[in-house]
Amino acid sequence: MKHLITVNSGSSANLVAFSALTSHRLGDRAIKPGDEVIGVAAGFPTTVNPILQFGAVPVFVDVDTATHNIDASLIEAAISPKTKAIMLAHSLGNPFNLDAVTALCKKYNLWLVEDCCDALGATYNGQMVGTFGDIATLSFYPAHHITMGEGGAVFTNNAELKKIAESFRDWGRDCYCPPGKDNTCNKRFSWKLGDLPEGYDHKYTYSHLGYNLKITDMQAACGLAQLDRLPEFIAARKHNYAFLKARLKSCEEFLILPEATPNSDPSWFGFLISIRESADVNRVDLINYLDQNKIGTRLLFAGNLTRQPYMLGRNFRVSGELARTDEVMNNAFWIGVYPGLTEEMLEFVVSKIEAYFGVGF
Known part of the structure; x- marks a missing residue:
């Protein structure tokens, strides 16, 4: 640029x-x-x-x-x-x-x-x-x-x-x-x-x-x-994303895992997970369980921005429906791929998610 x-x-x-x-x-x-x-x-x-x-x-x-x-x-x-x-x-x-x-x-x-x-x-x-x-x-x-x-x-x-x-x-x-x-x-x-x-x-x-x-x-x-270390940081994030993607396939009966956009090479900031409707799992219960196990989570920020308190009475327009946006609001959360996370730490995350769904037990 x-x-x-x-x-x-x-x-x-x-x-x-x-x-x-x-x-x-x-x-x-x-x-x-x-x-x-x-x-x-x-x-x-x-x-x-x-x-x-x-x-x-x-x-x-x-x-x-x-x-x-x-x-x-x-x-x-x-x-x-x-x-x-x-x-x-x-x-x-x-x-x-x-x-x-x-x-x-x-x-x-x-x-x-x-x-x-x-x-x-x-x-x-x-x-x-x-x-x-x-x-x-x-x-x-x-x-x-x-x-x-x-x-x-x-x-x-x-x-x-x-x-x-x-x-x-x-x-x-x-x-x-x-x-x-x-x-x-x-x-x-x-x-x-x-x-x-x-x-x-x-x-x-x-x-x-x-x-x-x-x-x-x-x-x-x-x-x-930090610019000199940027390639290293990005590579570590990609590695951590790939690790989680491979290991959490065991839970795909319950979870929708993220997909890269076709023709793209993402620089991952986080690993977004959606709970399947068929899983009959309450997201709040799951993220509270993860929090109790010292695993931090975040929602996809505002979820559906049109439903946030400050948007009441604001001038905006919705084209079509926001059904999938509501699904994000209700069912999605993400976990980190921070470069400082080790495979041992990530394996711990996977094991706790598997345990929650009874995978491998």
């Missing part, structure tokens, strides 16, 4: 990336209040929140059972004359169907925002995720592939979007001088913008309703130090 800016979290990265698409500098393609943005409800709220915060309308499409990403076959039916963008995360490091999504974006002239916060290093058809869309995001939260404690990034090949994103990150200022530099444009005191007097200092001219979302030097140093 040609351009990358750092921010203080993955959620801030999503906010900045989406904000960039609302800029007046984009003319008719700018997202405006009332415009629609397609996404999923089975995911993390801050992939969707910026849409609502800017007065646009999220349009929710159901996910598929195997990958827990958007069901690409349902997207076109969700597109309306108001649709301006598609904003999706690669669920737990598993890429969504980028062939289908990019084709629709091209056909309907839609922006594509790739939330890669869980997917650093994943590829689709041999190409890194985040390089297919117009703008993409990363998170460096402690649980992610590399960490700065907190941190994130926005990246793009579009120089104009980079400049706009940087403006939103840096208080909304119009000046694009890098830190420690002045007068990059060679007309610092020659601009005439807004209703300001001619020659007003460009460093103190603001073209967007911006934020202050920069990282510290210490965070940047932590991130740079």
